[in-house]
Amino acid sequence: MGKHTAGGTDRMDLPLYEEELRRLQAGLVTLQEYGRATGQRVVVVFEGRDAAGKGSAIKRISEYLNPRWARIAALPAPSERQRTQWYFQRYIEHLPSAGEIVLFDRSWYNRAGVERVMGFCTDAQYERFLVQAPLFERMLVDDGILLRKYWFSVSDVEQQKRFRSRAKDPMRRWKLSPMDLESITRWEDYSQAKDRMMQATDKPWAPWFVVESDDKRAARINVMHHLLTSVPHEAIEPSLPAIPERPPARGYVRPPMESQTYVPDHAAQLQARQRSERGEGGKP
Secondary structure, eight states: OOOOOTTOOOOOOHHHHHHHHHHHHHHHHHHHHHHHHHTOOEEEEEEESTTSSHHHHHHHHHTTSOTTTEEEEOOOSOOHHHHTSOTTHHHHTTSOOTTOEEEEESOGGGTTTHHHHHTOSOHHHHHHHHHHHHHHHHHHHHTTOEEEEEEEEOOHHHHHHHHHHHHHOTTTGGGOOHHHHHHHHTHHHHHHHHHHHHHHHOBTTBOEEEEEOSSHHHHHHHHHHHHHHHSOOOOOOOOOOOOOOOOOOOOOOOOOGGGSOOOOOHHHHHHHHHHHHTTOOSOO
16 A cells, blocks of 8 residues: 655556456446345445545446446535434435445544534534444444445645645536635644544444555555455356347338437537648548
């Protein structure tokens, strides 16, 4: 695994990363097929500092999974009604049914992190959470749910570097919020909150697994490999339906193209422009 240093870490070799990523993603499809066949229920919790790489890891994990059987739970701030409920109540409805995998992009641990540091919960609510979270997770595990909890750890130097990168990238600016930037000025507060959370909720039935994530490529590979090696599964040959031969045509005539409205062929225009810039002839 990578190590936190002032200058960051050397990134995992790209061809090696892509080769292993492909292999692990195929393995996750196998894991999902096994879960569907056996009714296995899997919950994966992704926590960590802002810009630690949780979202990109979830994206790679879920990329080739059947979305009907694998869901990402990224809950917004609780409503006024939800604030009056038992804290864990709104998370329960997102737990998996038989054969499902649920990936929590942040979870009930918001209370131990953001809510604690930003003052969004009372001291009594926070202390109650630290007592109840292990009990809640014990109930999930005792009921047969396979629970994995990952904490993505990023250095202060790398986090700030990623924030600056997001600010310059129009495609990723939405990831940058005033709340995210509080993690810079409240770095030590978040560190203390994380340490207390780990101490109270790292239990034998639901341990925390730390993922060093200064190198995002290595972090994705490491978490995917751990998930595959820690969740029981085996290859199951899927029962594929036979693809039938197309029957002989019975005289169907497609309506003329002029009778339908097509989207403009933007791709053809781009190709024509490219050929023109290269000095090539021919029609698009």
